[in-house]
Amino acid sequence: MPLLLSPLAARCLHRSPHLPAPVAHHPSRPRPLGGETRGGTRGRRVAVVSERQAAAAVLAAEKSPGGEGGDGERYDAIVVGSGIGGLVAATQLAAKGARVLVLEKYIIPGGSSGYYRRDGFTFDVGSSVMFGFSDKGNLNLITQALEAVGCKMEVIPDPSTVHFHLPGALSVLVHREYNDFIEELVSKFPHEKEGILKFYGICWKIFNSLNSLELKSLEEPLYLFGQFFKKPLECLTLAYYLPQNAGDIARKFIKDQQLLSFIDAECFIVSTVNALKTPMINASMVLCDRHFGGINYPVGGVGGIAVSLANGLVEKGSAIRYKANVTNVILENGKAVGVRLSNGKELFARTVISNATRWDTFGKLVKAEELPEEEKNFQKNYVKAPSFLSIHLGVKASVLPAGTDCHHFVLEDDWSNLEKPYGSIFLSIPTVLDPSLAPEGHHILHIFTTAGIEDWEGLPRKDYEQKKELVANEIIRRLENKLFPGLQDSIVLKEVGSPKTHRRFLARNDGTYGPMPRGKPKGLLAMPFNTTSIDGLYCVGDSCFPGQGVIAVAFSGVMCAHRVAADIDLEQRSPILDTGLLGVLRWLRTLA
Ligand SMILES: NC(=O)c1ccc[n+]([C@@H]2O[C@H](COP(=O)([O-])OP(=O)(O)OC[C@H]3O[C@@H](n4cnc5c(N)ncnc54)[C@H](O)[C@@H]3O)[C@@H](O)[C@H]2O)c1
Numbered sequence: 231m232p233l234l235l236s237p238l239a240a241r242c243l244h245r246s247p248h249l250p251a252p253v254a255h256h257p258s259r260p261r262p263l264g265g266e267t268r269g270g271t272r273g274r275r276v277a278v279v280s281e282r283q284a285a286a287a288v289l290a291a292e293k294s295p296g297g298e299g300g301d302g303e304r305y306d307a308i309v310v311g312s313g314i315g316g317l318v319a320a321t322q323l324a325a326k327g328a329r330v331l332v333l334e335k336y337i338i339p340g341g342s343s344g345y346y347r348r349d350g351f352t353f354d355v356g357s358s359v360m361f362g363f364s365d366k367g368n369l370n371l372i373t374q375a376l377e378a379v380g381c382k383m384e385v386i387p388d389p390s391t392v393h394f395h396l397p398g399a400l401s402v403l404v405h406r407e408y409n410d411f412i413e414e415l416v417s418k419f420p421h422e423k424e425g426i427l428k429f430y431g432i433c434w435k436i437f438n439s440l441n442s443l444e445l446k447s448l449e450e451p452l453y454l455f456g457q458f459f460k461k462p463l464e465c466l467t468l469a470y471y472l473p474q475n476a477g478d479i480a481r482k483f484i485k486d487q488q489l490l491s492f493i494d495a496e497c498f499i500v501s502t503v504n505a506l507k508t509p510m511i512n513a514s515m516v517l518c519d520r521h522f523g524g525i526n527y528p529v530g531g532v533g534g535i536a537v538s539l540a541n542g543l544v545e546k547g548s549a550i551r552y553k554a555n556v557t558n559v560i561l562e563n564g565k566a567v568g569v570r571l572s573n574g575k576e577l578f579a580r581t582v583i584s585n586a587t588r589w590d591t592f593g594k595l596v597k598a599e600e601l602p603e604e605e606k607n608f609q610k611n612y613v614k615a616p617s618f619l620s621i622h623l624g625v626k627a628s629v630l631p632a633g634t635d636c637h638h639f640v641l642e643d644d645w646s647n648l649e650k651p652y653g654s655i656f657l658s659i660p661t662v663l664d665p666s667l668a669p670e671g672h673h674i675l676h677i678f679t680t681a682g683i684e685d686w687e688g689l690p691r692k693d694y695e696q697k698k699e700l701v702a703n704e705i706i707r708r709l710e711n712k713l714f715p716g717l718q719d720s721i722v723l724k725e726v727g728s729p730k731t732h733r734r735f736l737a738r739n740d741g742t743y744g745p746m747p748r749g750k751p752k753g754l755l756a757m758p759f760n761t762t763s764i765d766g767l768y769c770v771g772d773s774c775f776p777g778q779g780v781i782a783v784a785f786s787g788v789m790c791a792h793r794v795a796a797d798i799d800l801e802q803r804s805p806i807l808d809t810g811l812l813g814v815l816r817w818l819r820t821l822a
């Protein structure tokens with residue numbers, strides 16, 4: 231029996247410094263591991279789950295309303311998928327009093343923000359760079375999402391966001407303190423001091439506008455007009471920058487090509503495209519939040535966020551079911567009324583929210599004769615970003631020089647490789663912040679680089695495994711040359727995931743990292759919100775406004791829950807204004 235730590239067993243630990251202990255499953259090998267007890271450093275202990283507790287949890291989940299013995303009730307909302315987008319939508323709705331059922335194909339919650347344990351190491355599946363996790367402002371959406379269901383996680387402040395190692399021996403450390411970062415950047419480009427201050431100054435103007443708003447659904451007119459009334463200048467600022475991209479604004483103030491390339495790299499790490507293709511609002515959000523709230527790492531690992539949200543959901547009287555693979559959205563007279571699982575079972579709800587990518591939602595779950603116009607427009611503007619190759623390493627601690635930063639971005643010799651597959655390397659060492667993630671005397675290196683699925687398909691098993699080994703070793707060699715001499719010999723554990731791994735275990739079409747503009751976008755103008763052209767069907771996650779990123783999908787979850795709550799009469803609404811606003815927004819998207 232898989233050691234599934236159900237939310238029913240691990241209560242959301244209110245105001246507890248410890249993350250609920252999850253189960254260990256490696257995406258490339260879905261093999262359950264036993265629960266384990268690990269003494270944390272800094273006097274912490276990670277919560278513990280025994281085999282007996284875990285087995286009891288599975289039983290409890292099966293008896294719950296959302297479990298296999300379901301009571302046939304009609305839910306207010308069924309959420310397909312428990313990525314952060316899906317979980318935030320679900321928990322926000324549950325907090326408003328809705329009865330929600332989350333259906334997750336995999337065995338634990340979190341999707342790209344999941345985790346797995348192996349030999350005493352706790353690995354984050356995806357990014358370890360957490361925005362929106364501070365205790366101040368309005369944009370700390372991860373903190374707020376947890377609070378909505380009575381949870382809080384202890385976080386460790388990261389003194390920096392990322393250390394860039396770039397062509398021409400350009401090295402820039404993005405300090406937590408804004409002035410320290412600006413001082414460092416100006417020291418590399420003294421002739422561009424004014425341009426630097428102006429570009430990042432506009433980012434702050436946008437960030438401060440965002441941070442002054444109460445964040446809810448931009449598709450709900452009573453809220454939207456209310457915000458315009460309360461904060462007209464801020465809303466107009468946002469409306470002005472909504473269709474603009476960071477690269478164009480940078481070029482108004484900056485001429486130095488290398489500095490512009492640096493800004494490309496700043497944008498690439500959060501959007502997988504260069505600055506000319508990155509919406510200015512998104513760039514401002516991340517380029518400022520890292521200094522405003524700072525980057526904060528949750529004690530025990532990123533996976534704890536999803537586990538806590540899932541626990542909080544159940545405590546609010548809703549349910550989550552794992553190993554529940556949704557194959558169809560059921561339509562009745564053109565309205566979404568429920569879902570069908572791969573075992574043939576049908577479940578019904580007033581609304582259905584898909585946290586699968588739009589390509590999966592409209593390519594697989596909705597069996598419509600023809601793609602709706604809205605989706606054609608989305609696919610005209612956005613393509614699937616490539617997937618990635620990820621390498622999780624356990625290494626001897628001695629290989630890292632003292633004072634090594636947590637996150638690194640490496641692009642060695644040639645700026646033109648920035649967006650090419652395997653061109654740039656992302657590296658996180660979360661044990662620099664939370665040593666309890668690895669056995670004593672060891673560190674975790676999580677390395678990833680973009681890679682297309684086409685490189686990995688159609689290979690016989692042996693060739694596929696050999697290719698993973700070969701490509702991973704080459705990436706490790708590059709890091710050894712650039713950062714850590716002796717890296718190869720220090721490895722005690724290595725797990726490699728290919729685009730096929732991510733397609734399979736994250737259930738993302740072609741393992742895609744998220745949507746990427748096909749050409750030069752008009753900022754965020756073309757990005758769809760949560761409603762779809764099918765009545766009762768909503769999308770949430772990174773193929774919705776504002777796009778890729780854990781904090782971005784958390785916002786998408788907040789927006790989605792607000793719109794759904796209004797549609798099921800849990801929030802105030804005005805049907806006439808709804809029709810008007812949704813029509814205008816649809817029209818605006820066609821202009822992009
Ligand atoms: N791709 C990565 O490695 C990575 C890494 C770090 C962070 N992130 C961030 O996380 C964001 C993604 O979050 P998200 O909320 O959009 O979604 P997600 O992809 O993280 O999660 C979607 C969940 O839906 C489940 N699912 C999909 N189809 C299903 C079906 N038919 N039936 C049942 N379950 C199904 C998947 O198993 C998965 O758990 C990305 O934007 C990215 O920025 C991604």
Ligand SMILES: CC(C)=CCC/C(C)=C/C=C/C(C)=C/C=C/C(C)=C/C=C/C=C(C)/C=C/C=C(C)/C=C/C=C(\C)CCC=C(C)C
Nearest residue numbers: 357359468469500512515637638656657658776778779782
């Ligand atoms: C309605 C209309 C149309 C108009 C009106 C006007 C207005 C009012 C407007 C408003 C708007 C708003 C509110 C908006 C909002 C937005 C937001 C919130 C956004 C956000 C975003 C975010 C993002 C994008 C993020 C991202 C992140 C990411 C992706 C991250 C990643 C990371 C990684 C990958 C890591 C790296 C690593 C290394 C280096 C190692």
